[in-house]
Amino acid sequence: MRSKVSSMTDELNRARECGRRTARQIAESAKQTEHRPKFHLASPAGWINDPNGFSFFGGEFHLFFQHHPYSAQWGPMHWGHAVTRDFVRWQDRKTALAPDTISDRDGCFSGTAIDDGGTHLIAYTGVSKSGGEEVQQQCLASGDGETYAKRAENPVITAADVPFPFQKNHFRDPKIWKEGGAYFLAAVLRKTDGRGALALFSSENLRAWKFVSVMDESTGASGMWECPDFFRLDGTDVIIVSPQEMKADEARGFHDGNNSVYMTGTLSRTSFRFARDIRTENGFTAAQIDGGIDFYAPQTALSPDGRRIMIAWMQSWESPVTPENLLWSGMMTFPRELRIRDGRLFQFPAREIERYRTNPRHGTLSFSGGGRTEQSLGAVSGRHLDIELDITPPPGKTGSISFHIAKDGGSYAELKYDAAHGTLFFDRSRTLAPGAISFRRMNVSPCKTDGILRLRLLLDTSSLEAFANGGEAAFTNVFFMPPRAKGIFVCADAGFSLEYSCFGIEA
Numbered sequence: 001m002r003s004k005v006s007s008m009t010d011e012l013n014r015a016r017e018c019g020r021r022t023a024r025q026i027a028e029s030a031k032q033t034e035h036r037p038k039f040h041l042a043s044p045a046g047w048i049n050d051p052n053g054f055s056f057f058g059g060e061f062h063l064f065f066q067h068h069p070y071s072a073q074w075g076p077m078h079w080g081h082a083v084t085r086d087f088v089r090w091q092d093r094k095t096a097l098a099p100d101t102i103s104d105r106d107g108c109f110s111g112t113a114i115d116d117g118g119t120h121l122i123a124y125t126g127v128s129k130s131g132g133e134e135v136q137q138q139c140l141a142s143g144d145g146e147t148y149a150k151r152a153e154n155p156v157i158t159a160a161d162v163p164f165p166f167q168k169n170h171f172r173d174p175k176i177w178k179e180g181g182a183y184f185l186a187a188v189l190r191k192t193d194g195r196g197a198l199a200l201f202s203s204e205n206l207r208a209w210k211f212v213s214v215m216d217e218s219t220g221a222s223g224m225w226e227c228p229d230f231f232r233l234d235g236t237d238v239i240i241v242s243p244q245e246m247k248a249d250e251a252r253g254f255h256d257g258n259n260s261v262y263m264t265g266t267l268s269r270t271s272f273r274f275a276r277d278i279r280t281e282n283g284f285t286a287a288q289i290d291g292g293i294d295f296y297a298p299q300t301a302l303s304p305d306g307r308r309i310m311i312a313w314m315q316s317w318e319s320p321v322t323p324e325n326l327l328w329s330g331m332m333t334f335p336r337e338l339r340i341r342d343g344r345l346f347q348f349p350a351r352e353i354e355r356y357r358t359n360p361r362h363g364t365l366s367f368s369g370g371g372r373t374e375q376s377l378g379a380v381s382g383r384h385l386d387i388e389l390d391i392t393p394p395p396g397k398t399g400s401i402s403f404h405i406a407k408d409g410g411s412y413a414e415l416k417y418d419a420a421h422g423t424l425f426f427d428r429s430r431t432l433a434p435g436a437i438s439f440r441r442m443n444v445s446p447c448k449t450d451g452i453l454r455l456r457l458l459l460d461t462s463s464l465e466a467f468a469n470g471g472e473a474a475f476t477n478v479f480f481m482p483p484r485a486k487g488i489f490v491c492a493d494a495g496f497s498l499e500y501s502c503f504g505i506e507a
């Protein structure tokens with residue numbers, strides 16, 4: 001028999017009521033809604049960070065998220081909840097988990113969910129402090145897609161289950177899956193030397209768990225790992241993690257601080273160690289998933305038609321740019337379909353977005369004459385656009401081409417392709433709140449056979465997601481501009497030419 005404990009509903013009710021009240025305040029104020037996206041999931045009220053429990057259950061995709069309903073800043077974590085059928089329209093559901101039991105009274109941290117034979121099973125991290133010391137332990141909850149109950153045995157995995165010393169305040173973000181009739185749960189932890197590792201446990205009955213292996217661990221290129229995912233795609237095993245304290249390494253494509261990386265390889269079903277492949281893109285065993293400033297803690301779900309769909313928090317810990325007066329903070333990326341081709345991760349916007357395209361416009365621009373000139377992108381303007389660009393650089397790949405997005409006088413967000421250096425560059429220094437980090441650069445190159453750089457841009461009020469060369473690289477950045485800033489201009493050196501297809505998105 002499954003044992004359950006109901007949440008201390010006072011705490012949960014208080015969170016739900018506060019969320020509802022704040023959401024109403026947001027809806028009633030133009031100042032609160034003007035920066036909100038149309039076709040991305042944004043915080044309903046208060047703060048959100050990591051996506052949690054992304055899964056298909058009961059005919060819908062469920063997305064939970066780290067949530068603090070009481071303010072637009074991070075605080076004791078709850079699990080917010082939303083559902084979608086097409087990744088464009090999201091429906092808010094009641095807050096699913098509140099920090100209301102002994103094992104999670106200081107926070108319900110990140111985790112994942114599966115459809116366990118008709119029960120929506122959640123694995124999350126319970127955070128509790130005693131005597132000033134914080135402990136993180138793994139907990140379970142189950143529900144019907146609407147309401148969730150925590151299990152009476154929580155925490156089900158504690159430090160005592162790990163057969164080596166590690167830092168007990170860094171043991172979190174369980175990824176749960178089922179294989180061969182057993183449950184597996186992989187959680188990240190920080191070893192005593194500071195390196196991150198992925199510890200694997202298994203269980204027959206969800207109550208008794210045993211340590212299986214250290215699936216993988218940091219080679220020393222990073223500190224703690226966060227938010228693991230593990231899945232099989234196109235014939236290979238894939239691990240996703242978000243490592244902290246990485247040092248910038250431009251050649252390998254990493255930036256300082258928090259990164260989100262993927263590794264392909266094979267999980268041995270005898271030793272349960274993951275043997276990593278050497279990556280073709282950077283000669284290392286891990287590569288960046290998205291080169292932009294605002295992409296963290298991605299996780300994936302399997303759709304009924306077999307697609308592996310990824311979503312991430314579209315913000316960074318290092319450089320939040322949300323304007324201070326807002327009662328909400330945080331958005332998610334547009335869900336992306338993943339494929340592995342020639343050993344590399346490809347990602348592109350879930351195809352459902354194409355059903356919302358309106359007002360198609362196609363055209364070409366060419367830049368001739370001496371020096372740098374500016375043109376408008378045909379008659380295209382606005383803040384809710386899906387744009388496809390085929391960029392041909394001058395022979396010898398010299399100069400650069402810039403897209404000035406959300407332009408209003410001298411203010412705009414800039415996306416630049418520098419052909420001479422083979423980089424894509426984002427600059428938000430001329431927007432409302434540039435943040436501590438206002439630039440980011442990522443290596444890209446045009447297609448070797450025809451010399452064209454292909455970009456797909458999703459612009460949704462306050463975010464720009466760029467996908468290069470059919471999804472070979474992604475570049476996600478957030479910026480804030482007043483709603484009147486709708487201009488889209490192209491500024492390029494002589495010799496560049498451009499073909500575009502542009503669609504409005506009517507969600």
Ligand code: FRU
Nearest residue numbers: 050066109110172226227297
């Ligand atoms: C990653 C993270 C997770 C943790 C959660 C807390 O962004 O630090 O490791 O579970 O956020 O909100």
